[in-house]
Amino acid sequence: MDYVMDFIVGGLICLVGQILMDTTKLFPAHILVLFVTLGAVLSGLGLYQPLVDIGKAGATIPITGFGHNLVTGVIQDVDQYGLLGVFTGALRSAAGGITAAIVFGFLMALLFNPKSK
């Protein structure tokens, strides 16, 4: 199966993140904010979809893909609902992932404790 491009594209995006972590004063939080915004901007310019076409999950799984997902959703909703879509689209398309994070977060907090280090 052609998982090669997934691996390479996903790996490269993470590699860029690692370089930023190790060579600049940026904290992971800054880098994630940068990546999600970058994903959104590239998506808006129509430049992220080609990366998704090549890398598939390698482009959608990293946090840049989350930015792309948000913008795709906004654009769909603007096409469908006009101005209202500006406010509904982002969260609607990320609904599954965010709800899962909240619910699983709560569940794991119920079930597990942090381990001594």
Added chain:
Amino acid sequence: MPVLTKEQQDYKRFAKNKKPKPPLLKNMIMAFIVGGIICTIGQIILNFFVSRGLTPGQAGGPTAIIMVFLGSFLTGIGVYDKIGKYAGAGSIVPITGFANSIVSPAMEFKREGFVFGVAAKMFVVAGPVLVYGISSATLIGLIYYLLNM
């Protein structure tokens, strides 16, 4: 950031070459490999949903949910931070890292209760990603709307 005096600038210069650099090549390789593996796992899950009749676009949603579950579960059992030690950005950048950043404070602050601990602190690490992701997407959406009016 306060402006540094000459003495402070001299010290900064003096101390700069005493700082050990992170093992950049090793970190880059690990980030590439682990990031690649996590994305490949995502692709396998996506392909599974496509084989069940969903379009790739439709399969994205359930795939994200399962990846979030994996990240959450590995965080819950105390494994994700061990991966992160070696993988660095390879485990922080994928959506599993997003899940880890939500689940880890939720677990951590359980001792401060389920309202002020778990619930209030859940987004203390991931908050910025959501705020800036949603805000930038909304802004782009607004621009798109205005351009196409």
Added chain:
Amino acid sequence: MKKLGSQTIKFENPPSIIGTATIVGPKEGQGRFKEYYDLILKDSIYQEKSWEKAETKILKEAVEMAIKNSKVPTDKIEYLIAGDLLNQIISAGFAARELGLPFLGIYGACSTIAQGALLGSMIVDGGFAENLVAAVSSHFCTAERQFRFPLELGNQRKPTSQWTVTGAGAMVISSQIQNPRITFATVGKVIDMGEADPNDMGTAMAPAAVDTILRHFQDTGKTPDDYDLILTSDLGSIGKHIAEELLKQKGYDISNKYSDCGVLIFYPEQDVHAGASGCACAAVVTCGYIYKEMLNGKYNRVLLVATGALMSTTSTQQGETIPCIAHAISIENL
């Protein structure tokens, strides 16, 4: 006059350290000084419901053990001087609640044990008490969740990062005449050389250590030859190197008798990067290894220089740099 120069105290009747105790977590118990600790925990949560409660218990029990080791009855212990890293020094406050001793809570970050020892010595030498106990604690998990990140977060530590020691150290300071004794103390000034990286404390704290060491030598007229060992608390491998060089530039070569608790506590294989930190870092080494080896006569004159970084997460987020302080105490067999 008990004052020398601008920042140093010479004790007229040098108070004695007549008993100590150290309790450490499992990681520390696998480190270099495992033979010297009074208690090594199997789990750093110590059967409590939270790490904060565990840290309080560790501090309380270290104090109780030190008092027992000193052979002074508890009702003759007149003050507890204690501190830790947590907001509002809750470990010390809640331990004091359990212990029921008159309590003076202090904060000096990782310099707290030296600060406590010098204040305690001033109280005893000044005739304000005959016996008191100075103690500090720190805990990796409580420090991480307050200053840094949730424990299960998958972030990657930098090579300059240090590991907060889980443990507590306590010493009973007395007017009884018994070795080892606290002969001098130099109170530090806050020094800020503009370092702002909370992942590199060593570079931030080294100038404070150097400032206090220089002040100590200038005020007392002593030189490195007057000591068997000069020990900083937690500069780590980077800070230690910087401090040595800065002192050399000022004409003091301490390289053949200089160590740092942060570098010594853990073995390199324990992978703590630049070294250990935390209030307990200096405390468990001083109250354990140093105290016992001074009783043996391996060391007779030790200068402990404990450093602390006086920032908070708020100050760092507001773009402030990291102000640091170092206090020195001279411990000698007379």
